[in-house]
Each structure stands twice: as structure tokens, then as C-alpha cells.
Amino acid sequence: MSTSPINPSVAHDRRERRLILLLLAPALAVVGCLLVVPLGWLAWQSVRQDGGFTLAHYARFLTDDVYWMTFLQTFRMAFIVTAAALILGYPVAYVAAGASRRWSIFILAMVVLPFWTSVLVRAYAWLILLQRRGLVNSALTDLGLIDAPLTLVNNEFGTIVATVHILLPFMVLPLYATMQKIPPELTMAGASLGGTPLHVFLRVFLPLSLPGVVAGMVLVFVLTLGFYITPELLGGGRTYMVSMLVSRNIEVYNEWGAASSISVVLLACVFFIFRLASLVIPFERIMGAR
Amino acid sequence: MAVPKILLRVFVGLVLLWLMIPIVIIVPMSFSGARFLAFPPPSWSLRWYEAYLASPAWMQATRVSLIVAVSSAVIATVMGTAAAYALNLANSRLVRSLQVVLMLPLVVPIVITAVGVFLVYANVGLLATMTGLILANVMLGLPYVITSVLVGLRKFDPAQEMVSRSLGMNRLRTFFIVTLPQIRPSVITGLLFAFISALDETVVALFISGGQYQTLTKRMFTALRDEIDPTIAAISTLLTAVSFLVVMLVALSARGEAKSNAAS
Numbered sequence: 001m002s003t004s005p006i007n008p009s010v011a012h013d014r015r016e017r018r019l020i021l022l023l024l025a026p027a028l029a030v031v032g033c034l035l036v037v038p039l040g041w042l043a044w045q046s047v048r049q050d051g052g053f054t055l056a057h058y059a060r061f062l063t064d065d066v067y068w069m070t071f072l073q074t075f076r077m078a079f080i081v082t083a084a085a086l087i088l089g090y091p092v093a094y095v096a097a098g099a100s101r102r103w104s105i106f107i108l109a110m111v112v113l114p115f116w117t118s119v120l121v122r123a124y125a126w127l128i129l130l131q132r133r134g135l136v137n138s139a140l141t142d143l144g145l146i147d148a149p150l151t152l153v154n155n156e157f158g159t160i161v162a163t164v165h166i167l168l169p170f171m172v173l174p175l176y177a178t179m180q181k182i183p184p185e186l187t188m189a190g191a192s193l194g195g196t197p198l199h200v201f202l203r204v205f206l207p208l209s210l211p212g213v214v215a216g217m218v219l220v221f222v223l224t225l226g227f228y229i230t231p232e233l234l235g236g237g238r239t240y241m242v243s244m245l246v247s248r249n250i251e252v253y254n255e256w257g258a259a260s261s262i263s264v265v266l267l268a269c270v271f272f273i274f275r276l277a278s279l280v281i282p283f284e285r286i287m288g289a290r
Numbered sequence: 291m292a293v294p295k296i297l298l299r300v301f302v303g304l305v306l307l308w309l310m311i312p313i314v315i316i317v318p319m320s321f322s323g324a325r326f327l328a329f330p331p332p333s334w335s336l337r338w339y340e341a342y343l344a345s346p347a348w349m350q351a352t353r354v355s356l357i358v359a360v361s362s363a364v365i366a367t368v369m370g371t372a373a374a375y376a377l378n379l380a381n382s383r384l385v386r387s388l389q390v391v392l393m394l395p396l397v398v399p400i401v402i403t404a405v406g407v408f409l410v411y412a413n414v415g416l417l418a419t420m421t422g423l424i425l426a427n428v429m430l431g432l433p434y435v436i437t438s439v440l441v442g443l444r445k446f447d448p449a450q451e452m453v454s455r456s457l458g459m460n461r462l463r464t465f466f467i468v469t470l471p472q473i474r475p476s477v478i479t480g481l482l483f484a485f486i487s488a489l490d491e492t493v494v495a496l497f498i499s500g501g502q503y504q505t506l507t508k509r510m511f512t513a514l515r516d517e518i519d520p521t522i523a524a525i526s527t528l529l530t531a532v533s534f535l536v537v538m539l540v541a542l543s544a545r546g547e548a549k550s551n552a553a554s
Contacts, residue, residue, distance in 0.1 A: 019461075020385060023376035027369045027392055027432055034429045035394055038406025088305050095302045110306040116533040117313060118490045120510050121526040125312030127514070128319065128523075135315070168309065197294075226399020228493050233514055243401035247497075250405060263402045270399060287393055287437065 039267070046260035057261035066245070067262070074242045077160070077231075078224040084164045085171040085220045086213065093175035093212070097182070108176065115169035123233045126162040127153060130234075154236025162230040167223055171216035174286070178212025179205075215286045218277040222270050242266050313530060320523035338524035348509065348525070354499075355489060355506035357420065362427035363485035369428065370435025370484075371477055375465070377436070378443040389436075396433040403430075404497040411498050418500035426494050431484030438483060442476025478543040482536050489532070 046057050061067045096107040114122065129135050130152035137149040152158055182205060190200035228243040235241075242262060249259035277286060320338055322331030342348050377389050395403065407426050408417070416422035446469065454464040470477070492507040499505050506525065513519055 016379070017382075020376040020380045023372040024385070024388060027373035027436070028388065030369065030425065030429045031392055031394060031432060034407050034410060034426060035398065035403060036391065038409045039398070039402070041409055042402070042406060091298055092302050092305050095299060107302070107306065110309060113534070113537065114309050114313065116486060116537050117530045118507070118526070118533065120490070120492055120507055120514070121316060121529055122312045124510075124514060124522055124526055125315050129311065129315060165309065165312070168305075197292075222397075222399075226401060228401050229511070233511070243399060246401050246405060250408075259405060263405060266399055267402060270397065274397065283390065283393075287396065287433075 042260040042263050045256055046264045049257055054257075057257040058265075060258065060261070061265070070240050070242055070245045071265070073240060074225055077156070077163070077239065077241065078221045080160055081163050081167060081224045082217050082221045084160065085168050086217060088164065089168055089171035089175060089216065090213070093172050093179055094209075096172075096176050097179035104176075108172075111169050111172045114165070119166055119229050122166060123162055123230050126158065126165070126234060130158050130161065153234055154238065156235070156239050158234040158236075159231045159239045162234050163224060163227055166230065167220045170219040170223060174215035174219065175209065175212040178215070179209050182208045211281045211285070214277055214280050218273060218286055222273055225266065225270060316523055316526050316530065319520065320527040322520060322523070325520070338520045341521045342524045342528075345521070348506075348521070350502060351504050351506045351509045354420070354423070354503055358423045358427055358505060359485050359488040362424045362431055362488045363481050365424070366428045366431035366484040367435050367477060367481040370432045370480060371439050373432070374436045374439035374443060375469075378440060392436055393433050395430050400493045404494040407494055408497040417498055418503050420503050422498055423495065423503060423505065426498060427484075427488035427491055430491060430494070431487050434483035434487060435477075435480035438476045438480035439473060442473035446472055475543045479540050482540050482543070486533060486536055489529070 047053055047055065049056055061071075092107065092111065096104045096111075099107065131137075132149045132151070134152070136152060137146075140146045141149065152161075186208070187200050187204050190204045191197070195203065226243055227241060228247070231239045231241045232244060243266075246259050246262050246266070249255040249262065274283060274286070277283075318331060321334050321336065323333030323335035323337065324331055373392060377385065377392075380386070407422075407429075411417045411422050416425070450468055450472075451464050454468045455461065459467065490507065491505070492511055495505040495508045496511060499508050506529075510522055510525060513522055
């Protein structure tokens, strides 16, 4: 609303613009100083060594196995977690969108409640549940299904379980937001035209829910790429993710050049994925659907 | 009812059950009388709560976390509401792109954010300080406040502000008397989101907090890496209780929003 009927002059416009910038300034200053500037700094550091320009930090991606293998494992993890979240989350959102108002509120509450509990708390709970003498193992042994306890934690499996658990709401909420807007008349029309329920679902409902699928998948995928707490606590050193590679390079080796180049590549991956997704669904909708 | 439909509902029920498992496990564990982690606990006691309350280190960390969460949520709400108001007012492309910048804290992987903040703080001497922790959490809370307030402002009819100003009230008073009361539920929702995000924040705190200014989550993380101590179950239960309280406040605030919409 830059022109007001009260005073539609150029001077007014200029005053308006100044007000807008003034109101934005504090927030921009905080994000600028604490995020934008350091990101630029990291990019600068990633091409510097001993006061000169170098691509050595990036060359390590080609020469050092640990680098690209960590990225490979992280992407693998992101694919598995995203697929699992979609398989578990789609039916939940579908049932919630089709249920009566009371039931859909109940289902969404069940989805959102864990979302609000600390990530650390949930990681801790999975640690207790999945450990060698934990609840899952003792239940399986008591039922006679297994003889020796399974290794469920301190490996990729434990990390996946906890990560999917933490990220599932990020899949369900955008899916629900999209599905809820699909007019029920459309599926009814499909059915009245002789489509079987499966056929109607595949040809009418599923395509219409795709924007939500994309938004949910992008959020879960990108969040998994940068995940730190669950692989660190539940991975037992066997799941080595990019985020851990960054933190090790700083905390243990004090290798800022290496940490910077890894950060830049990870960030580039994240931005690229958002860019790809924005071809299908606008950025604001991906973020706003939360 | 058709068989596939029943199967679908059973599946959804199981997923929801799975989502609730950690909470269902943690709470009884915290009242366990045993040193080791057995479920269900062999005996009941409050010893882990006593251990938590009696530990100066845990208490200090709790104090730090609460101060950081409350002050950063308040600051982020003021800054974020101002920013959202401006974004809603503007229609130039440049300002719209600034919105993407303000959303960055949600998009950038948290470890990279943590490393960046560490870099800045190491140079300006804000490592292991309360100010540093608060500022970092203000940044992380801003996107939540801005998103929430923008949603509220989109439902608000700007003509009301014009009426108020044409009647001679200045802009600032108009905002506080006309606009703010109507977008209050979304401002409160943003505030609570920012509070929870700051209370739970772990990764940035791992990098920048230290000494006497360690957050609760940093201490918990370190403790979890070393050994599983049931005191953490007690702290987790308390943290979960705080979160639930906040969820209920958000729900009430959302209901207020629905009511004020119905009234207008």
C-alpha cells in the first residue's frame, strides 16, 4: 500500500519507503551480521590459504574419499528419510483431510505435539527404546522372535528412526494444507463417472495433492541434509553426516578452510534444491505451509 | 466399511502411536527408582527430580536457558512484528526479496549457521556470553515471528488504518490502538514459537556457549554423549511439560484469532 488516498504525493511515497526500511532495519541488521556476513566470510575463507587464492579446499572433494563419501552418505540418508516420511505421512494427511472436523483436529494435534517436544528429548527416548537391553529388544526376545538382541541404535537404522520421527510433521503439515483445499466434489465427480476408488485416487486426488508432496519432500530432504543432533547421538560414529564433518573440522582439527568449503558446497546443494522446487511451487508457500 | 479403508485407518493409528512413543516412555522413566534404564521401572521415586534440583550445574543451565528463551523471544517478536508490518506495506520487488533474506535462518543448515555465528563472535568477543546467546536466538526466532505476523496482517483490512489516520491519529498510535489488537493472536503465536525454538536450540549453543553461560540443551547433549543418566529423563519431562503448556497457549491464541475474525 504505497499510495494512500490521504496524500498521494511523491514526497509521501518517499516517506513511506523510509518508514518501511526503518522498520525492517533491526531485523535485517541481526540476520545480516549473524548470518549473511558470516556466510560470505565462509565463502571467502574457502578459497584462501596462507594469504593467497587457492582451490585446494575444494580439490579435496576429488582427492579425499572421506569428503565425497560423507556427502554420498548424507544424500542417501536424506533420500531414505524423505521416502519414509512420505510413506508414513501421506496416509496420515489423507485421513486427516477426509475426516470430520473433530477427528482432523485430533490427528493434527497428535502430529504437532511431538513437533513441539525438544529434539534432544526425543533422541534420548529413542536411545532408551532401541538400545541393546532396551524396550524393543526385550519385547522381541520375550516374544521369542529373536534369540540375541538386535543392534538397533548406534547405527544408520537408529538415526533414521529418530530423524523420520522428528521430521514427519514437516511432511504431514504441507500435505494436509494442500489436500484440505481439494474440493470433495472433484473426487465425487470422478466416482459418479464410474471410476473405482483407486482409479479416482490415482487420477484425481493424487495429482492435485502433488504441490504438498513437493513442499513436504523439499523440507524433509533439506532438513535431513543439515541434521546434526540425531546422527551425532544415535549414529554411534557409524553414520557420518556432512554436518558432523563440518563440526569435526573446526572442533577437532581446527581446519577452517576445509570446514568452509564443505559448508559452501552443502549450502549450494540446499539452495539448488529450493530453486528446483520453486519451479513447481513458490518459495513462500514451501515455508508458509509449515 | 470397505477393507482398504479400515486398513488405512489402522495404519494411520499406528503411525500416530509411534509418534507418541517417546513421550509415553520418558515420563514414567523419570519417576523410576532404579539407576539403570529399565522399562517399566522396577520401583518409583522422585530421586531424579531431586538430583536435578539439587545440582547447581543443572540449575545454572536452566536459569541461562530460561533467560535466553524469554528475552530472545521478546526481542524477536518486537523486531519481527516491525519487519512483518513493513513487508506487508511494501510492494516493491526489492523489499520482497528482503523477505527471503529474513527467512534465511530457517533455510541455512543449522551447523553452518552455528559455524558462522561462532566466527563472528570469536572476533567481537561474544563467545560464552549471555548477550551472544540472546542475539543468536533472536536471529533464529525472527522467521517464526515474521511468518506468523504476516499471516495475521494479510487478514487485516488496511482500510481501518486509513480511517484512523484520516481522523487525525498518527501512525504509531494507529498501529497500537487499531492494528495491534487485531493481529495480537498471531503476534502471540510468533512469540511462543520463538520462545520454544530458543528453549530447544542446541547446535548453535554447542558452538557459542560455555563456562557459566551453558544452556540446558548444551549440558543435556554433552551428558547424553557420555552416559545415559536418568536425571535427563526428569529434565526431559519438565521440558516436555513446558512445551505442552506452550502448545495449549498457542491453541488458545488461535481460538482467539478465530473469534476475532468471526467478530469482524
